Amino acid sequence: MISCMKRLKMRHKFQDDIDEAIRHLQIADHMTYVTFPIVNENRLLLKIFEETHKSIIYCINAILNYEFLYKRIKLYKTREDNLNTFLTKCAKNYQLSNEQIKKIKKIIQISKSRKESAMEFVRQEKIVIMSNNLQTQTLNLIQIKEYLLLAKEILMKINTKMNK
Numbered sequence: 001m002i003s004c005m006k007r008l009k010m011r012h013k014f015q016d017d018i019d020e021a022i023r024h025l026q027i028a029d030h031m032t033y034v035t036f037p038i039v040n041e042n043r044l045l046l047k048i049f050e051e052t053h054k055s056i057i058y059c060i061n062a063i064l065n066y067e068f069l070y071k072r073i074k075l076y077k078t079r080e081d082n083l084n085t086f087l088t089k090c091a092k093n094y095q096l097s098n099e100q101i102k103k104i105k106k107i108i109q110i111s112k113s114r115k116e117s118a119m120e121f122v123r124q125e126k127i128v129i130m131s132n133n134l135q136t137q138t139l140n141l142i143q144i145k146e147y148l149l150l151a152k153e154i155l156m157k158i159n160t161k162m163n164k
Contacts, residue, residue, distance in 0.1 A: 014065035021058035028052045042122045053111045055151045094157045103150050
């Protein structure tokens with residue numbers, strides 16, 4: 001009985017993750033293709049990136065919870081271990097290409113850099129993220145649209161795999 005209840009809860013968990021991924025993706029998409037062209041404020045790119053990042057993280061969580069539900073993987077207490085499990089054991093099963101995996105890693109790395117950054121500013125249609133050791137990373141609208149497309153592709157692959 002307890003095992004059955006736990007399975008039901010996990011089933012809801014991965015579905016909740018998918019719902020959240022879709023919600024954040026819709027926000028990012030609307031901001032990219034409707035709001036940004038109207039207001040043309042480059043700082044909005046940070047919010048779009050953040051929403052896209054959240055969508056991808058929820059997609060990863062959905063995959064991990066789904067695979068755990070069917071006892072194909074083990075979940076860990078740390079995010080890094082779970083991300084490593086996703087990258088090594090799950091990504092290929094969901095037909096994510098090496099290029100898509102690289103982009104996922106890049107998005108996660110940029111997000112981490114943003115949290116640890118000393119400064120962010122706008123320069124020539126780009127967002128510049130400066131780290132404490134004065135290294136810089138940039139984000140522009142083209143990259144944001146690529147990341148948004150990646151999130152859409154991941155959601156489609158999740159949908160294809162989980163509805164078989």
